[in-house]
Amino acid sequence: MEQFFTQLTNGLAVGGIYALIALGYTMVYGVLKLINFAHGDLFTIGAYLGLTLLASLAITDHVGATAGLLVLAVMVMGLVGVIGILLDRVAYKPLRTSPRLSAVVSALGASIVFSNTIMLVFGPGRKVYPQGLLPTHVLSVFGLPVPVMRIAILVTSLVLMIGLYLFIQKTRTGTAIRAAAIDQDAARLMGINVDRVIMLVFFIGPALGGAAGLMVGLHYGQINFTMGWIYGLKAFTAAILGGIGNIPGAMVGGLLLGVIESMGAAYISNAWKDAIAFFVLILILIVRPTGLLGERVAEKI
């Protein structure tokens, strides 16, 4: 039983990160029906920007670790969000009226450009975050050892996701985003500035991806320019699992994928971890082709 709960916390921490990245895929898909393959690289950019800012500004020395990391997170999210908007302007906006395939090819191209740019700017080697910024002690939850950072990662992811959910559901801007997701032309006729909605979507999604990148860097300590590939693939899987275009779906899909992976590794075989995760994906898609929460096709995002 102890084994089960430990693996559950392991899976939830990884799943929280998958979920944050999956939100970026799902939001863009919801509004534009476009799979933004460059999203994994925006996540990598977040990790690298976090390291650069941390090293060059030394914020944590001035205002203390907690406040410093908050400021850092806001800066990284803002910058990656701006890069996301630029990505849309350069790679996707000119193709808005083209067939969908052109935009997908453009997305793949953007992904290659991003990962190679990161490699050329920061070098091909692994980079290491400074140590000792985060608390390393281990909490005892019902007698089980749980590192406090595992909980912090999960809580941070959940707070960001719930914040986004409330924003989409409760505010006027959120309503505009939902409207644009259902029918862009009708939304335009209702006086919604669809271009601004798309810009906002390309800000929020990448910003969350950037936050995930920063968390991975801070917690796991080492980053490399190819890491966006694996995380991007897993997050994309999570988005499909939960029903792409659906925000609660991305959250559920991410957490579920993390847990399936760790349970598969724990009770079947670690070497078969990915195969098990994808097998479950196939099973779910056979039973529910729209994903777990994908039934509300009329109201995606």
Next chain:
Amino acid sequence: MRKILLMLIALSLAFAGPAFSGETIRIGLMCPLTGSWASEGRDMRQIVELLAGQVNEQGGLLGKQVEIIVADDGGDPRTAALAAQRLAARNIVGVIGTYGSSITEASQNIYAATNTLQIANGSTSVRLTEKGLPYFFRTCPRDDEQGRVAVETMLERGYKKIAILHDSTTYARGLADEARGLLSGKNVQIVFFDALTPGEQDYTTILTQIRRNEPDVVFFTGYYPEAAMLLRQKLEMGLEVPFIGGDATNNPDLVKIAGTRAAKGFLFLSPPVPQDLPSPEAKNFLKAYTDQYGQAPGSIWAVLAGDGFRVLAEAIRETGTTDTATLAAYLKNDLQAFPGLTGMIDFDDKGDRIGDVYRVYEVDGEGNFILQM
């Protein structure tokens, strides 16, 4: 504009085609300049270029200058196959490299098909030289030797319950199987045998599994980036089991990624690093390298690429030819006790290096690799 175009055409002609390449002796170097092992590849390139520069200062080989042609294998089998095709098409005498066994394996047959001599530097998987390829050599020892030393070390230290962890690559899987085979008749229990997925960030799931099986020691046969993450997360989880690594964990990046606190006490197997070798070749090389690049070479594998270059240069010098069959015959039959940067070098009929012994190293509190007696 037309002038510039003409100049460009003239330049491209000058660098193209075998017709113009009679001026230099071309030696290929295939190494991972990008990807997870980029720091290995950078050192390989620096060392081979440094040694080629030294040869050229002394008049080159057969009266010609040596030209090193570098191709990036990206630490990836698919990239390596393309790199091998590019190199093989450029009229090279032989190729040095590469580091990972799966990567070398992907390129072996391409070089064999074009009769290109290949001297790998870090690929220790047993099967690479069991295929009977006539022009394949390696300057590193083999995993059966490494497995033997690993098992001996674990038995000597009195470990009874052993966990073995690999990463499904040609090399790591081979070494893990080797160790498991050697342990089977002994009075020990293998409580865990599984693989992780390289390139991931979170290995707590597998560490939790290991903890549950309560081993006395974990033998990890994979590469340094994953070893470093395991050590780091092991400390975070408060898991105290000692780790022994295979020779692919011998890289200073291990300590950089894991941090000195997590890396302290980590044991690994490796051929001796040049710093621990007393020969004049090793000393001179270390000095030249440090003068040129400001620090000692990172790991033994890049230095073994240097030895690959040196034996190839020696073979060309002694036989007076660049014919692949003659060079290969010379390396197998006539090269004896060649003073390499990493000790004496002899090759057997399979192209394996003979007479080298693995040593055990321990990481100390400052992150230095200390040779154990």
